[in-house]
Amino acid sequence: MKIRVDSEKCQGHARCYGLAPEIFDVDDYGQASVLLDEIPPELQEKARLAVANCPEYAIEIISE
């Protein structure tokens, strides 16, 4: 699985980081980024949760 954060949409709610700090980081200005090129199977559920909790619809799954 590959995911990305749309930096234009991200407003720094940091919900992704709260749910999955193994997958996401958020910088000092609130901008989220994905730490992993490939999301391993054991983290995919968490990645989906992050997608479903982003208030800005800023996280997308590029490939399953």
Place this chain on the structure above:
Amino acid sequence: MPHTAPVQDWATDFDVLDPRYVSDPFSIWDDLRQTCPIAHTDRRKSSWLPTRYDDITDIAHDIAHFSSLKVAVIPGDEDDDPNANFDGPNLEYGLPPISADPPLHTWTRRLLLPWFSHTRVDSYVPLTRELCRGLLDQFADAGHADAAADYAQQIPVRVIARILGVSTDLSDTFTGWVRDVLEFADDPERRQRGAEGLLNYFLAQLEDRRQHPGDDLLSELLTTEVDGQPVDDGIVLGMAALVLIAGVDTTWSAIGSSLWHLAAHPDDRKRLAAEPELMATAVEELLRAYAPVTMAREVTEDIEYHGCPMKAGDKVLMNFPAANRDPEAFDQPDEVQLDRAHNRHVAFGSGIHRCAGSNLARMELQVALEEWMARIPEFELAEGQEITWAGGQVRGPRILPVVFP
């Protein structure tokens, strides 16, 4: 005097200070969503009240038509002239970045955000935990407490004071000023008194920091340069006041509402006590269900929005709490589900004005609930004792008597 006649028609004559709206806005929003999802009133000033998630987030993102220059839900003198009848320091820039549009919003926000990053907020956890424990020490053995005044109200103001580098000894004074400005905004004298107290205090503090800089937010704002220029004093003053105003009533209300919920819903309280690993998810759910903050926008030019003839200068109340209860966006929205997995709540707003202090607020709420539940896992509302709620810009309990073994 404020218009306080009871509301007969919520669609055309709503009043967010009506006692019914303050105590139970949820059923009013439900009715409006079905019949008239963007309500209107001419009380105080022509204002619109959207109730649907999609409309509210859409308006929040449309900064061209909906400006943040005037964000007060209850119009005040500043709606006509920022310095009208105000015999004190001038705030010609308001409280940036909350009451600013780009470009002022953009760079003032960048100055504030690092102070509330998740790494910085992690460093405030020990002092927040210690503070909560100290408060609990004062009443845990008494068998009863006012969970709002004795606990919730005492926490955020002290953490914010630490960040600003101002004395926590004045916490009650700060709380009083912030309440004057936000909760008693319908009383012009009280509102002005709060604003003057707050601004005069910060003016003196800024002078002091110029002489004796520290490692606090105020000192940094005074020494920061933007494009090679120091930040205008009026902007520094507005930002300092904003951090206090935005960081006190809001989080205190969220802590209070969450404790009210747990006191009134024993099943949820028992579940959270038994499953503390639910806490982070529960915090988001309590923020969703009891989002305390409504902000305002100002319509920049005449537009028809979803059939509503909005005029330049009208207010639009950004009803984030109602968005969080929209059944189109949330399954069973009026039910608190502590393990709600899908929760795109907008308690901290939406778009470029997302609450700059959201990481701090979330941490304070979580630590306050963790410490309370660890010390007082069993508690309930005190029978027969009145609970009072503040409403308008910020909704939350102000008197919340609870009893425990």
